[in-house]
Structure formats: C-alpha cells, structure tokens
Amino acid sequence: MKAVTYQGIFNVKVKEVPEPIIKNAEDIIVKVTHASICGSDLHSYHGMVPSLEENYVLGHEAIGIVEETGREVSRLKKGDKVVLPFNIACGKCIYCQNQLESQCANVNNEGEIGACYGCSRLFGDYFGSQAEYVRVPFANFSPYKIPENNEIPDEQLVLLTDAIPSAFWGVQNGGVKKGDTVIVLGCGPIGLIAQKLAWINGAKRVIAVDRLDYRLEHSKIWNKTECFNFEKNEELPSLLLELTEGGADVVIDCVGMSGKMKPVEIVETALRLQGGALGAITFASQVIRKGGTVMLVGMYGSRYNTFPLGDFFTRNITLKMGIAPAIHSVPTLYRLLQTKQLDVSDIISHRLPLEEAEHAYSIFHKREENCLKIILQP
Template sequence: MKAITFQGIKNVEVRNVEDPKIMKNDDIIVKITSTTICGSDLHLIRGSIPKMPTGFIIGHEAMGVVEETGKEVNKFKKGDRVIVPFPVACGYCWYCEHGLWSQCDNSNDHGEVGGILGYSELMGGYDGGQAEYLRVPYANVGPRKVPEDLTDEQVLFLTDILPTSYWGVENGGVKKGDTVVVLGCGPVGLLTQKWANYMGADRIIAVDNIDYRLEHAKKFNNVEVLNFEDYDNTGEYIKEITHGGADVVIDCVGMDGEMSIIEKIESKLKIQGGSKSAIEIASQAVRKGGTVSVVGVYGARYNNFPFGDFFSRNITLKMGQCPAHSYLDRILDLIKKKEFDATDIITHKMSLSDGKKAYELFDQKLDHCIKVVLKP
C-alpha cells in the first residue's frame, strides 16, 4: 500500500509499504477513504518528538470502511463506515473506566501516557492513518460508525480536532456571557472559537500572526481578531481592552509559538521544549481568578515558565491530551442535527500520492492553507 512516511527532519515521502495485518483478535483493518494532516504531525517532522524511526507511517486523523475484523470484534463488520479517534485505549484499565482515554495504561509499552496512532515509538509505535489501510487496535472501544448520509468531510475531524477543541472550551469552563481569548487560528483554534460561540461566550478574541487565518476567523466565527506582531505586549493589551483580562484563555498554540533567540538555542540544546510565548500571553491576558485551558502541545520542560504570575493571581490551569472517546457521540449528534459544521476550515483536497506537497503547503502556510484533506 501507499503511505506517508517519515524519512528524516523536514522530510516525508510517499512510499510503498507492507499492508497492515490483524495482530490481535480485537483488531480491525480499515480501508482509508479520507485522512488529514494535523498540526501535531508537524512536531514529528520538525524533530520535536523523539523516537521517530525512518519509514514510520504518520497520521492520527483518518476514517474509512472496515476491510477485515479480528475474531473478538463484535462492534463492526466488513463494510461498516467508521471514524477512528486518535488515542489508542483499551477500555478496561482504571483510566479508561474513568473517562481518561488518552491516559490508557495498556496501550503504550514505551511510556507512561496512552498510545496515539501514527505518533512515534514514544506514543506506542502504532502505524498511522496517512495511508491506504490502517490497523486499529481495541476496535470494540474506539471507532464509531458514521451514517452514510454524512460526507467524509463532515465527520473526519471527529478523529481529533473536533473533540480536542470542544474539550478545550469545556475544560476552560466557558459559559454564557464570558470573554474568551483563543490563542492561535490554526484548525484547532478556529474550531475552538466556534465552540466558544456555541457555549454562549459574549466576546471572543482570536490571536495569531498569519493574516489569512485571522481573516478566516473573522469571516466564519464572529470574533474580534488581533495580530500579536502589531503590539509590544499582546497580553497586556488584551488585559487593557477587556478591563482586567479574559474569563478564559485557551492556548491552541503550544510549543509552536514564536521563539526568542534564547529559546531557539535552548531548544537546540534540548534544555527547552520549544516556545512558551503563547503561555506567556495567556498569563497576562487572563483575569484574576480566571482559567487558562491548554490544548496546544508542549514538550519537555521549560525555563522561566510564568508560574508565579499564575499563582499570585489565583489562576486555574487545565491542560492535557484530549480524551476524545468521551466526546465523539455528542459531537456526532450535533453534526447529524446540522447544529455544528467544521467544513469551512478545509482549504485543500489532495491525493495521498501528493502527501509531500501537502506537508509543504501546511507546514509553510502556503496558498492560504488551513486544513488539507487527503484521499488515498
């Protein structure tokens, strides 16, 4: 089969690789009909995530049709159309039973956190979904059937960015009348803005430095927009225009934020996990007693983290890897009822064979790229 594979820093290639096989009795094999590139995949190709072997198949946002089932699979049959959530979860450990699906104790032999599809040996070593076929473990637990009358594009993002963005807003406790700041206008940030509107936020301020993404946020999400490059201190400016700060700040950027020269040096030396510019803005933009919800990925440890700023102002910090399984059914129901639509973020549809070009467009933000859907 064809698959997008990691071939080194800033280098992905579409290669012919071996087809996946049933390895355990509760596996299924899915023939992929749509997949996509996530911002988190860029961490892999930039070298921010360790234990990426050459030839590793990338991708954790994929859907398709069940091709084969293991002997113990009772939830699906060949021909069923499914979406596959990105966390790999067993369904029976303490964490799964308590809704912390992304922290599954049995899905990752290589680390303390739960497994993730297509996300390095560190996250379980599972082959990813940017391919023609995907092996899905614990199939009775994760995947969901989707109705035939919904397009792939309507439901594909249930695999990650729809539940992640919903969870970020819910984790922040956004409620009717709140002022919310969303840091980042990439796919997760744009969907977070939609969910904040859905939850009844009165004022939403979207922050980024890419003009076309800010324009998209303003056009589709009914938000105010700020380009952080226009201000000497964006956090303090937000505090000023909100008369004391936002009720909730949601960081959808993580370590991909703009890095200072010192941070670049420290990151190269592996003594810093990437940029902390977004969390620094959050520490200034949130009101006293407010909440900062972090869904952007952070790695390793950070020097000069603004812990004191949060402590002194009674800020609640909430963060982590989204337990996607908990949100699939409720969001799918909203999509069925036409109460929520995420398809406006799709700017490019391409063949899986053009995966290398798709990564370049997405990584370098060319041709006003926001989200690419790949078709095998």
C-alpha cells in the same frame, strides 16, 4: 500499500510499505478513504518528536471502511464505515472508564502516557493512518461506527478524529460558560473550532489572537471574533487587559510548542533542553483575569525554562491542560454536526491525493496558499 513516511527533518515521502495485519483478537484493518494532516504532525516534520525513526508511517486522523476483523471483534463487521479517533485505548482500565482515554493504562509499554497513531514509540509505537490501510487496536471501544443514514460529508467526518474533540476538550475543560469572555490563542483548525464552540457554550465575547493575517481574517468572517495580530502590536497584552476590563475569563491555548520560538528556544529545543516555544503560555498569563482559567490544548514537550509559574500562582489562576480524550466525545460531536449546530465546512482548505503528501506537508508548514486543513485521499 502506499503510506506517508518520515524520512528526517522537513522530509516526508510517500512510499510502498507492508500492509498491516491483524495482531490481536480485537484488531481490525481499515481501508482509509480520507485522512488529514494535524498541527501535531508538523512536530514530527520539524524533528521535535523523540525516537521517531526513518520510514515511520505518520498520521492520526482518518476515516475508512472496515476491511478485516479479529476473532473477538463484536461491535463492527467488514464493510462498516468508521471514524478513527486519534486516541488508542482499551476501554477497560480506570482511565478509560472515567472518560480519560487519552491516558489509557494498557496501550503504551514505553511509559506512563497514553497512545496514538503515527507518533513514534513514545506514544505506543502504532503506525499512522496517512496510508491506504491502518491497523486499529481495541476495535470494540475506539472506533465510532458512522450511522448508515449519515449525511455529513466525509471530509468533515475526518475532523471528528481530533480537531473537533480537541477543541471541544478545550472549551469544556476550560469551563466556558454563558457570559464569559474567551480569548483563543491560535487560529488553526482547532483554534477556529474552539471559537465556534465557545459561542455555542454561551460566551458573550470571543477574541482571536494569531500572527497570520489570513487566518485572523478567516476567524473574523466565519466566527465573528475580534481579531488581533500579536506580531503587529507589542503592547497587545496590555491592550487586551484594557479592552476586557481586567482580562478574559478563559484563555484557550491552541498553539502549543509550535508557536514562534525565540532564538534561545530554538537552540535549547535542538539540544533537547526544552520542548519548543513557550510564548503562548506567557501570553496567556498576561491576558487572563484574576481567578480565571487557562486551558492548554496545543501540544507541549518536556521541560520549559522561564515558565511563568508565579504569574499564575499569585493571581489565583487555574491552569488546565492535557491530551484530549476524544473517543467518548465523538457521538455528542457527531450530533452537533448532524443537527448543523456546528459547521466546520469552512475549515477545509485543501483536498489532495495521498501521493501529494510531500507538497501538502510543505504548504502546511510554510502556511502557503491560505492553508488551514488539508484532506488527503488514498
């Protein structure tokens, strides 16, 4: 089968690889119909994921048709159409039973963190879904069966795998409530959706911060946000404190370690002494009000130098973070799309065949062609 494979820093190739097979009784094989590229995939593309080996199949956002089932699969059958949330989880451990399936105890032999597709041995060693077929473990828990009367376009259903649940996690776990002022850092797909969900949760004011004008313009037009480019105003934290009369109630960081790195961060990241940029956290510490909440949704690496711990501690800031537990939220989010309370049609900027994945990764990395979300079709 054809699949998108990692070949080194800034190098992916669509290659022929062996088709996946059933390994365990609760496995299914899914024929992928639509996949997409996540900002986290760029961490692999940038060489920032430890233990990622050559020819590893990438990707963790896909929908498709069940092709084959293991003997103990009871929830699905051949021909069912499914959403594949990026978390891989058993559904039985204490974490899965408490809606924290991103930390499942039974899916990763490499450490104590959970697992997802296409992210190397570090995240459980499961080949990714930017491919013609993918093996899906624990099929009695993880996949979401798309209702037969579904009217939501397939390309929007793909966003239920990660982008929408991660944005939802940011807004819900960040505690956004009626009357709040919310600052969202980053206007990529997750940031844009977080802005939409902040309004749905009752925010009275949503402010977007990014460094790319086309993304800010998109946010302003589609999400009715107040937009600011941090590269064009060195005094932006002070300005936002003034405009919000003391800071935001909630700051949602949708940037993570892929933010703009300082020269020293580039060197330290290359030496594995730091896990990418820290700028978004520093910015968040400067624009949150006393007693507010900073929610980190963007992916971060290991240790970080000059972490602004004192700024959070002395001002009674609540700092929340983590990998979104997507699986349990998909039914709720499906209904938001179905009832049109949430519209994500504007997020999808490119539709390309799987064979053009190399070009897709390049324009996503370079932020060319006003790229937001790329859908790949095998």
